[in-house]
Amino acid sequence: MKNIKLNDKIFEYEKSQKELNKEISRSLDDLENFGFSKIPFSLNKNTLTIINNFLEEESISLQDENDNKFHGKNVGITTSLHTKCLECLEISLSKELCFFADQFFEEGSYPGDINRYQVELMHSRTIFGKAKEQTLHIDSRLCGVRPYLMIHFFIYLTDCIEVGSGATQFVPKSHTFNRYSNKEDEKDAVQVYGKAGTIIALNSSTFHGSSKKTNNGNRSIITLAYSRWWIRQQWAVPYVEHWPKKLSEEEKYLLGFYNYADSTPEKRGSLTSRGNLPLLILKD
Numbered sequence: 001m002k003n004i005k006l007n008d009k010i011f012e013y014e015k016s017q018k019e020l021n022k023e024i025s026r027s028l029d030d031l032e033n034f035g036f037s038k039i040p041f042s043l044n045k046n047t048l049t050i051i052n053n054f055l056e057e058e059s060i061s062l063q064d065e066n067d068n069k070f071h072g073k074n075v076g077i078t079t080s081l082h083t084k085c086l087e088c089l090e091i092s093l094s095k096e097l098c099f100f101a102d103q104f105f106e107e108g109s110y111p112g113d114i115n116r117y118q119v120e121l122m123h124s125r126t127i128f129g130k131a132k133e134q135t136l137h138i139d140s141r142l143c144g145v146r147p148y149l150m151i152h153f154f155i156y157l158t159d160c161i162e163v164g165s166g167a168t169q170f171v172p173k174s175h176t177f178n179r180y181s182n183k184e185d186e187k188d189a190v191q192v193y194g195k196a197g198t199i200i201a202l203n204s205s206t207f208h209g210s211s212k213k214t215n216n217g218n219r220s221i222i223t224l225a226y227s228r229w230w231i232r233q234q235w236a237v238p239y240v241e242h243w244p245k246k247l248s249e250e251e252k253y254l255l256g257f258y259n260y261a262d263s264t265p266e267k268r269g270s271l272t273s274r275g276n277l278p279l280l281i282l283k284d
């Protein structure tokens, strides 16, 4: 396995490089065998502070109860973080998380395939105070199918270190089940705890959902997903006025900008769906 050199502007890991390689290998095995895995490095304190401050400024508010049947009451969601916050964009494009995605999408790709996957979405979800558990579900909506189509990363932005903290729960090996989740599966679900900054990789066909939250205070999590390039992004990256930074060609591919029939707004004949974006379209 090649070395992963951590970008310490964003991530942290306290042990040696050798130990990191060993733990990444273990984490990839767990992802394959159980359908989810805590990954050995985490967001560093500085990044966490910036993102939490950003979310506070966004003033996430409770969604309309009618819009919120699936996520439950007491939940607020902020969408497309990678278009609004530089640190979130850097996480979505990071070599470290893409290393996991590279392995995940290898099966089902021809050896010569490049740009095998794209950033699917990056949202945050905050639970305010107490809340009931989320129904177990799979995000890919495909059960028991290989090769797998999506990988998720859940990043805790607040501590989830005990029962009642709303930690995400998973049903081990359920990514291999040729059926959807039901109430009975709840008894097999295991909660994964971690301090703020913890990152969990998830096969998007694994049964999961947030557990019951009985303590006070907010619980925030980032959901970041990557999907195979030939799947339409369920959440197309919106063009907004103030992008966090200029992108390289490679990064544009990763964000899915070229996964459309014509690659420029002029060729598409429409500026409405994917118009020119300041600082993104490089001038020849």
Ligand SMILES: [Fe+2]
Binding pocket: 137, 138, 139, 208, 209
């Ligand atoms: Fe989910």
